[in-house]
Amino acid sequence: MIIEEMTMPEFEAGLVRTKTVLIPFGATEEHGPHLPLATDTLHATEVGRRLAERRAIFIAPPVPYGVCRSTSGHPGTLSISTATLRLLALDIVSALYAQGLRNFILLTGHAGGTHTSTLIDAGEELLGRFADAKIAVLTEYMLAAREGKAIIETAGDSHAGEIETSRILHSHPHLVRGSAAREFPSFPVGILVRNKRKFWPGGVWGDPTLATADKGRRLEELVVDALERLVENLEGWVE
Template identity: 50%
Template sequence: MLMHELTMPGFVQQRRQVEAAILPIGVMEQHGPHLPLGLDAMHALALAQAAAAIEPCFVLPPLFYGICRSTANHPGTIGISGDALRAVLHDIGQGVWSQGIRCLCLLTGHAGGTHQSALIEAGERLLTSTGLQVATVCVLDLLAEARPILQCPGDSHAGEVETSLAMHLWPGLVQGSAAEEYPSFPRFRLVRDKRAHWPGGVWGDPTKASAEKGRLILEAEAKALAALVAELLAAAQEGA
């Protein structure tokens, strides 16, 4: 259930039965020439709602800002620092714990490595500052059951997966398509002009996308995320 739509008495009533929450997290960044800038948070929110329909939990309002490193030079990208992200996540976690929620899943629709590391660091801090059961997970880690239907094994950003999801969930926001592309960043060397190594902002092949694939992807992700929430709840009951 969407926590921001509950009244105060409604939250108190639901809290008697619901002990877990999902925080959808994304970033404001380019998603090729054809997908909306806020897709990562939009995806995480839609997925959290689908999982909550399977395993009841609170769905917190999404966080639309995170760490954008590889896309920093592209139009529309607005990132925040790692310090800011870790601080916000910790404060939200503290608030969740103070409201009687026992489990928190930090669900990111953005797969950037630096961004995900910040989530893990914030989660680890919450383990020591609260009694929460905490999980951090990226949407790409929940795709195991959907892999057989995917045609692009290296897909990661604005490609087959995300374009399919957008075609299924927000078809009116998909502005055409884009060509297959992959970034060409040096293996170890950091670069200032990141757009020169990733001009189109696509990592994969959007031409392989379809609305039906998007439906199947979301179903597979939701099933896996619901299982993770159930695992958190079981750990909380065991006092692990």
């Protein structure tokens, strides 16, 4: 049940079927010279829609902005502050709770550490705010990397590499502009730098040349399978 496509009566009827909602968090962020800036948002939204084809679950409108620290200096990246992201998560879940939802999955297609930690922090506050709420926070990339380890050929593949390029080749092939060279960032250990692009010029973390649409299809299926298991676990969760 895709919330932004539903009418008021349809939403009300949906609450009889389920109290579970998935909120896709993404980013508007560079993904090399070959992938769209919406890559992270597309990942989270697509698997949410696929999951909704399998079971009764609400899919909230995606949040297309995130905390993008390492790519903040690359063209096209529109980063927000941790304070903004935290308040967005708190307000969105609170609004959904007021509408009758009780099980919340904050699924982020953007896997930045600061971004993810902010969502976890918001989730912890929400647990204290709503005694009967169940909350899960996880990255879509984590599921893809873990569930698809037998498919992925590139060790340490991450941003705009084999995994993400394969995923977009499958789900949105018309948005892929060729490929890009294998690259890994060279940030100094422990030192915060102003000119981040100097240490990561191409914005790729992995090997896009090994990406295929078939790998993307298989990875997406594995991610949706893992999400379905998570929903079942969350809905039955008792502390």
